Amino acid sequence: MSNLEQLAQTITGLSGIRRMVVVAKDGTRLMNDNERGDRLGEYVAYVALTAAQLKTHLGFNGPYHIIMEQTSGDRILALLGEQFILGLDLDAHVSPAIILDRLNPIVEQITL
Amino acid sequence: MQNILEEIKTAPGVLGACIFAGQKGILASSLPGIFKKETQDRIGHTLNRIFKLNETIKLDVNGLEIQYDEGLIMVKRICKASSLIVICEPDANIHLINMTISVLAEDLQNQITDCEKMPLQNEVRQETPQEVMNGSLAKELTVIKRALAQHIGPVAGKVLEKHMKGWLLQGQAEQRRLKELVQLLSSEIEKENDKNDFFAQLSELI
Numbered sequence: 001m002s003n004l005e006q007l008a009q010t011i012t013g014l015s016g017i018r019r020m021v022v023v024a025k026d027g028t029r030l031m032n033d034n035e036r037g038d039r040l041g042e043y044v045a046y047v048a049l050t051a052a053q054l055k056t057h058l059g060f061n062g063p064y065h066i067i068m069e070q071t072s073g074d075r076i077l078a079l080l081g082e083q084f085i086l087g088l089d090l091d092a093h094v095s096p097a098i099i100l101d102r103l104n105p106i107v108e109q110i111t112l
Numbered sequence: 113m114q115n116i117l118e119e120i121k122t123a124p125g126v127l128g129a130c131i132f133a134g135q136k137g138i139l140a141s142s143l144p145g146i147f148k149k150e151t152q153d154r155i156g157h158t159l160n161r162i163f164k165l166n167e168t169i170k171l172d173v174n175g176l177e178i179q180y181d182e183g184l185i186m187v188k189r190i191c192k193a194s195s196l197i198v199i200c201e202p203d204a205n206i207h208l209i210n211m212t213i214s215v216l217a218e219d220l221q222n223q224i225t226d227c228e229k230m231p232l233q234n235e236v237r238q239e240t241p242q243e244v245m246n247g248s249l250a251k252e253l254t255v256i257k258r259a260l261a262q263h264i265g266p267v268a269g270k271v272l273e274k275h276m277k278g279w280l281l282q283g284q285a286e287q288r289r290l291k292e293l294v295q296l297l298s299s300e301i302e303k304e305n306d307k308n309d310f311f312a313q314l315s316e317l318i
Contacts, residue, residue, distance in 0.1 A: 018288055039248075043169050047162055051178045054158055054185070057151050058199075062180035068162075069175035076173070 004031050007086070007106050014102060016094030021087045025049075030084060030112070044078040044087030065104070067096050081107045113223045116216050117142035120196075123212045125204025127183070132156025133224060134193035143199060156197060159187050163195065170248075170284075177206065188213050194224050241276035244285040252290060252317055256297070259313040263301045271300050291318040 004022055008031060011020050019040055022031040027045035044066075051063040068076040073092035077099060078085055086107055090096065113131060120129045121142045128143035130152050137153045147155075159176065166173055174189040179202070186198040186209060196217065200209060245253055253272070261268035275296040283289055294314055301307045311318075 039169050043165065043171070046165065047176075050158055050162055054155060054178070055180060057154050057158070058180065058183065058185075060180035060182045063178050064181070065179050067177040068171075068173045069177075071172040071174050076171075 003110060004084075004112075007103070007110060008033070010103065010106060011088070014099065016091040017088050017099070018091060019087075019089035023085050023087065024083070024112075025085065040076070040087050040089060044076065044085050048078055048080055048085050065100055079103060079107045081110055083112045084110070113140040113220065114142070116220055116223070120198060120209075120212055120216060123205075123209050125201040126209060127199045127201065129196060129198040130156070131190070131220065131224065132160060132195050132197055134160065139194070139224065147199070152197075156195065159185075159195060159197060163189055186210070186213070188217060190217055190221050190224060196220060239280060239285055241273045241280065244276060244280065245273075247285065249285055249287065249290070252287070255317060256290070256294060256314060259310055260297055260300070262313075263306045263310055272297065275300075294318050 007022070008020070011017055011033075020031075020033045021029065021041040021044070023029050023041040023045045025045065025048070027042050029041045032041065047066055047068065048063070051066055054060075055062060062080075064080055066078040066080070068078070070076070075090045075092070075094075075096055077088045077090055077096045079088075079100070086103065088099065090099065117129045117131070117140055120126055128141065128147070130141035130143050130147075131139040132152070132155075133139050138149060138156060141147075141149075141152055143152060162176065163173065165171075176185070176187040178185040178187075181202065183202055184200040184204055184206070186200060186206070188196045188198075190196055196213060198209060198213065239247070257268050257272050260272060264271060275293065279285075279289070279293045279296060282292065294311065294317075298307050298310055301310055
C-alpha cells in the first residue's frame with residue numbers, strides 16, 4: 001500500500017521536478033515540498049475542477065491527468081487520484097509522459 | 113479559418129477542432145455534429161476560465177492537454193481572447209497534433225479579427241524590487257536581508273534593492289532563482305569566511 005510519504009520519496013528521486021504539491025479535491029494542501037505560500041496547489045485544484053466540469057458536456061469519464069504548458073516551455077502536470085491531486089512544476093526539458101508512467105501507478109494506489 | 117480547422121481534423125486521431133473567442137463564442141468548428149454549438153460554447157467558456165487565471169496566479173499557461181477515458185482535449189491559446197480547442201481520440205499522437213497546431217496557429221491568428229497577440233515571455237511587465245519585496249517572496253527576501261545585514265550592516269536593504277534590479281532583468285522573481293540573487297549579494301561581502309557563513313545561513317532557502 002502506497003502512501004503520500006512514499007510518493008514524495010519517489011518524486012524526490014526524479015529529475016526535473018521543481019516543485020510538488022498534493023492537495024485534496026477542495027484545494028486543501030495535504031503536502032508540499034517547501035513552506036512557501038505559492039499557489040500551485042490552488043491552481044491545480046481549480047484546473048482539475050474545471051476539467052471535471054467539462055466531462056458533463058463531453059460525456060467523458062475522468063479526467064486522469066492534465067498538462068499545462070507555459071510560454072517558456074515549462075509545464076505543470078496534474079495527476080488526479082481518487083481523493084487527491086498531485087501537482088508538479090516541471091522543467092521544460094522533462095517529458096511529462098515519463099513522469100506519468102512512473103507516478104501514475106503509485107497515485108492510483110493511494111487512499112487517504 | 114474553416115479550412116484550417118478541416119486541415120487539423122485530417123491529423124490522425126483528431127475528431128475535430130473549434131475556435132473559441134471570448135464573448136463572440138465559437139467562431140468556426142470542424143467538430144462532429146454530436147458536439148452541438150451550445151455545448152461547444154460551454155466548453156470554450158469553461159476552458160477560457162483557466163487562461164483567465166494567469167494574471168492572478170502569475171503564470172503564463174498558453175496550452176492545455178486534458179486526458180479523459182474516451183478522449184483527449186488539447187487547447188492552444190491563439191491570442192488573449194481566442195483559443196483553439198482540439199478534441200482527439202484518447203491515444204492520439206500528441207506530438208504530431210501539437211506540431212500541426214503550432215504550424216497552423218499563426219495562420220489562425222492572422223484570420224481572427226481583433227486577435228491581440230499574446231505577450232512573449234520577455235514582454236511580460238517586469239516587477240519592481242518593492243513589488244517583489246511585498247509579494248509572494250516577501251518572507252524569503254526578509255530572511256536574506258537580515259542575513260546580509262549581519263555581514264554588511266544597515267545598508268543591506270539598499271544593497272538588496274540594487275541587486276534585485278539586476279536580478280529582475282534576468283528573469284521573473286521566483287523561488288528557484290533566489291540562489292542567483294544570493295550569489296549576486298555575496299559579492300558585497302569582503303571576507304571569504306563571511307561569504308561562506310552567508311551561504312550557510314541561507315542554505316535552506318536556496
